[in-house]
Amino acid sequence: MGIDNSTDPYSYTERFVSFIDIIGFEEIINKTISHPPEISIENIISALAIPDPAQEGKLIIGNVGDISKSGHKITQFSDSIVISTEPTKAGLLHLIDHIERIAFSLLKMGFLCRGGISKGLHYHKGNIVFGPAFLDAYDLEKHKATWPRIILSKEVENFVLSMDGGERTVIERKLIKYPDFYFVNVLRLLSFALDTSGDSDNWERIYFDIKQHIRNEMARLINKPKEHGYVVSFNEYFDNTVHADELKLLKITLKKYIYT
Secondary structure, eight states, X not given: OOSOOTTSTTSOEEEEEEEEEETTHHXXXXXXXXXXXXXXXXXXXXXXXXXXXXXXXXXXXXXXXXXXOSOOEEEEETTEEEEEEOSSHHHHHHHHHHHHHHHXXXXXXXOOEEEEEEEEEEEEETTEEESHHHHHHHHIIIIIOXXXXXXXXHHHHHHHHTSOHHHXXXXXXXXXXXXXXXXXXXXXXXHHHHHHOOTTOOHHHHHHHHHHHHHHHHHHTTTOHHHHHHHHHHHHHHHHHOOOOHHHHHHHHHHXXXXX
């Protein structure tokens, strides 16, 4: 016990592991039982669902290969999510892809996430998860991430930096570098979509909804300086990452939803 022996069903194996905490999960549940429900159970299940590549069986990305073949596993209990994959480039890309989708789906509903991604020995069978890598990811979430973001351990960061140029670029596009940590850029989809969306899309409304969610959180936590500071940090990340002309977006929104 304690060494990587994939032939033994009761041994640890080397994995990438992410531990994610959904901030304000009790409020999410309360919104599912309001009359009428503000958030449906289907919304929550959809937010946590494994990305399509794992369900459909193939997504080839350059030299990284087919990320769907990465031993992807997920366990969710209460406000906590554990996802693990094989310790390969495809596994890490699939893990980051899933985290990005989960966090952005929850953000659109008005909720933030905090977490960590580690690499090491891990046991993940069905709903049972434990091991050194899990504890490392949990420690990253509790003591290092501080404000709402999903950070990479230094070992995972070094794994990314050791890749060949093209492969590294593929993964780094989904990450953002701050002075202390790399973390998953959960705003990438929004930033990209605002630059490329067509008349039939509703990304402008999503932008304003998320901004309002952030303002609401800052107002709700105004008397809790520590928690308020965390949301302020997320708001700064948002403003530094999503470079939007709000006046232009407002005009587009009015044209789409008010004047038509």
